[in-house]
Every structure is written in structure tokens, then in C-alpha cells.
Amino acid sequence: MNSESLRELQAPFKERYKHSPEAALITLRAQGNIDDSGVACTVESGDALIEAGLHPSAGGSGLQACSGDMLLQALCACAGVTLRAVATALKIPIKGGSVHASGILDMRGTLGVVSEAPVGFKNIDLSFDLNTEATEEELALLMKLTERYCVVFQTLTGNPKLTIAQKSTGNG
Secondary structure, eight states: OOOHHHHHHHHHHHHHHHHHHHOOOOOOOOEEEOOOOSSSEEETTTTTEEEOOGGGGGGGGGSEEEEHHHHHHHHHHHHHHHHHHHHHHTOOEEEEEEEEEEEEEHHHHHSSSSSOOOOOOOEEEEEEEEEOOHHHHHHHHHHHHHHOOOOOHHHHHHHOOOOOOOOSSSSS
């Protein structure tokens, strides 16, 4: 896809959202299914089912997906798509490359070993290895705009309001 094709593709959406801001508010959903067969949750991803379970550092077998890995994968996916869209829009030539995310967890918090240990990632590092002849200025702008427009990156840095609820369907 080239810059003009991307602009043409996105133009009607931008115009609509400019004149009808409420139309820009979309709801994304995910669903997981849990049962009594093990410590796992099956989530839908497109046409595939992914069974998530405990990380091996928390007693898992390693045969199931780890939700922490899935979070980093979502960050890589979003950052990669965003970088590609920004590069296309700005006509910055990217021949290929890769996106890398890593994060450090203190498993003592997750397992309740030490109450002061944090639960969740202490830090997350995101990096790109790009095959490009872009200038340093173009790459700096590309990184700045990728960070600015990557939904997952901004969600992680933005501390969104989260809620949790429970609905009973059984006899207990």
C-alpha cells in the first residue's frame, strides 16, 4: 500500500469522525471461557482459539499461552501496524524489520510470596529492528508518531480506568 492509497482508504473515516465524534467511539470485546478441567482460560482470536494457562515460572507446563506473553504480543502487533501505517503515510521507506517487546515480572508478587512485591510488569521495553534507508530525522519522527498513535502502547502508559464484576450463574 502506498501513501495515497492509505489516505484514500482512511479519508471517509476521518471525515465522518470529524463531523460525528460519537461515531469514533467504538467498543472492542474479548471473551474467555473457563471450565473446571484445569487452570486455563480459552480466548477467541479471530478464527482461532487460544488456551492460556500458567507460565512455567508459576507452575504451568509451558504448553499453554501465557497471558503476559499475549500482552507483549499485542503490543508488538499494534506497534508494528502503527509504525507501518505512519511510515506509509509519511512515505518513509521501510523494506522490512521486526518488533520486539520484553518485560520483567517479579513472580513473588504473582504467587503471593511477598506482599510488597508488585504484581504485573515492572517495566516493558519496546524496540524495532528496521531495514530502511530513512534518515535519522525520519526515524525519530517515525518513533515519535508510532508511540503517539499505538493504541496498546498508549493504553499501557495511560493507566485507563478498569473495572471488574462478577455474575453468578450457578447454585452457589
